Amino acid sequence: MSQPAPPALQIQGLRKSFGKLEVLRGIDLSVAEHEVVCLIGASGSGKSTLLRCINLIEPIDAGRIAVEGEEITSPGVKVDRIRRHIGIVYQSFNLFPHMKVIDNVTLAPRKAGKVPKAQAEAQAMELLTRFGLADKRNEFPDRLSGGQQQRVAIVRALAMKPDILLLDEVTSALDPELVAEVLDVVRELAAAGMTMVIATHEMGFARDIANRICFLDAGRILEEGPPDQIFSAPREERTRQFLDRVIRAGRLSA
Amino acid sequence: MSGGAGSLDPNVAPVPRTRRGRPRGTGILIAALSTLVVVGVLGYLIVNSAGWPVLQSNFFDAATFFDTLPKIVKAFALNVQIFLVTEVMVLVFALVLAVMRSLPGPAFFPARFFAIAYIDVFRGLPSVMVVYLLALGIPALQLPGVTDDVFFWGIVTLTLIWSAYVAEVYRSGIESVHASQDAAARSLGLSRAQSLRYVVLPQAVRRVIPALLNDFIGLQKDSALVGFLGPIEAFKRAQIETDATFSFTPYIAAAVVFLAITIPLTRYVDWLIARNRRQRMAGAT
Numbered sequence: 001m002s003q004p005a006p007p008a009l010q011i012q013g014l015r016k017s018f019g020k021l022e023v024l025r026g027i028d029l030s031v032a033e034h035e036v037v038c039l040i041g042a043s044g045s046g047k048s049t050l051l052r053c054i055n056l057i058e059p060i061d062a063g064r065i066a067v068e069g070e071e072i073t074s075p076g077v078k079v080d081r082i083r084r085h086i087g088i089v090y091q092s093f094n095l096f097p098h099m100k101v102i103d104n105v106t107l108a109p110r111k112a113g114k115v116p117k118a119q120a121e122a123q124a125m126e127l128l129t130r131f132g133l134a135d136k137r138n139e140f141p142d143r144l145s146g147g148q149q150q151r152v153a154i155v156r157a158l159a160m161k162p163d164i165l166l167l168d169e170v171t172s173a174l175d176p177e178l179v180a181e182v183l184d185v186v187r188e189l190a191a192a193g194m195t196m197v198i199a200t201h202e203m204g205f206a207r208d209i210a211n212r213i214c215f216l217d218a219g220r221i222l223e224e225g226p227p228d229q230i231f232s233a234p235r236e237e238r239t240r241q242f243l244d245r246v247i248r249a250g251r252l253s254a
Numbered sequence: 255m256s257g258g259a260g261s262l263d264p265n266v267a268p269v270p271r272t273r274r275g276r277p278r279g280t281g282i283l284i285a286a287l288s289t290l291v292v293v294g295v296l297g298y299l300i301v302n303s304a305g306w307p308v309l310q311s312n313f314f315d316a317a318t319f320f321d322t323l324p325k326i327v328k329a330f331a332l333n334v335q336i337f338l339v340t341e342v343m344v345l346v347f348a349l350v351l352a353v354m355r356s357l358p359g360p361a362f363f364p365a366r367f368f369a370i371a372y373i374d375v376f377r378g379l380p381s382v383m384v385v386y387l388l389a390l391g392i393p394a395l396q397l398p399g400v401t402d403d404v405f406f407w408g409i410v411t412l413t414l415i416w417s418a419y420v421a422e423v424y425r426s427g428i429e430s431v432h433a434s435q436d437a438a439a440r441s442l443g444l445s446r447a448q449s450l451r452y453v454v455l456p457q458a459v460r461r462v463i464p465a466l467l468n469d470f471i472g473l474q475k476d477s478a479l480v481g482f483l484g485p486i487e488a489f490k491r492a493q494i495e496t497d498a499t500f501s502f503t504p505y506i507a508a509a510v511v512f513l514a515i516t517i518p519l520t521r522y523v524d525w526l527i528a529r530n531r532r533q534r535m536a537g538a539t
Contacts, residue, residue: 055441084443094438098456107452108442160442 006069008195014063025219034193038206041216047199051166087157088166095141102137147178167198318503322495329491333477348417352424376418408480427458
């Protein structure tokens, strides 16, 4: 216990290509326990692919990924077991439309985690209550607003008690007035000490919540640092250009 | 953020919808009239044709009809037995085939190959040929411990044939479930089999229920093929009555019995398809 804990997540030399297109070109990233890292960068810079690789949904071409000190990219590793420790929430929610909210949340704990039904439901209700969704337990996903659906998706990932949570642009598919309720959930998780890697276009939110910002450009982490430094005094020209574009876009839509 | 430049100008009145001016009921009247004219002309031509009196006494003899109908209805109980038992077996076996066919990766190549070859062969052969070859051929082998009951083998053969069709229906359903659903299940730690069992298949089957029922109608008709083997079902009974009465009217009676089952089911399928479409239009994902 007194030994220095291994980082929650460690990535070395990660490469990933789709056909001829190299999307990740050597990513090195280390995330400490309870740390919140935000990935920013233009569309196509590799943020989503990086998250999908960490979750082993995308097979990687080169490099290593370790979670809690255990290398998860070595050949013999059972991916189903690893994925239970890494939660991921997608931009498009991907709730199971044929299941009620409660069943969406309890499916994985019951079937993959072998938790008895009553216990899984009690834990699910605890989480749903915590995020203001207790009254939706028997609704089907298409009866919920986008914001509610995304909150259920987050609860569904949390129900597996992951060591680390990956959020892939979780507000990008939402109507503007629904963004806040989802970001509030993420803020609460950060305050509770959840280790998170968040790909996002919400710069204000990233600045607010992140311990560290990584700017991805063309498949590399071009610049990383504390939010204040990245947003106020970026060292790299590309980072500056990206942030300028974001600010201009922000002005236009305001 | 909401509203703004994109919202409609409240001062502009909505455009009145055209093509709505026709009073209700006119459509039905026109449909009835045109049907009456077409049926009337066709009926007139048939009834006044030279061969009509002979045809009428051969096919539409009321006395024979009502005399043989009860016997045929009784024999139809066997058809019901055949298609119900077969349908249950088809639904299970076809699902196995469809899952085999959708297994990914090189390790499962033999399973995929078997499923594809099976489906190609059984969909490509005339049903009546398969019934003769298998249901008469296998018992003729006189294998020890294998029944020579043609009724049993008739059901097995129909199961083999219709499973090939239904497997393709299932497969289209499996492929219609977006890959992100499987990804969501897998990323929660569910195994491939669990994702298939709890996430993909329930959605796939729901979507193809109308198509499954459609194939069920086809199977009901094919239950008459078992009559070729000897068991006296409705078609075979009609054949026997035809030989006894020297009239083809029993076939008409058998046809009426089949239609009494298949037409209501066809209408039900249409209704299901229309409801499915409405639900999709309503934006359910």
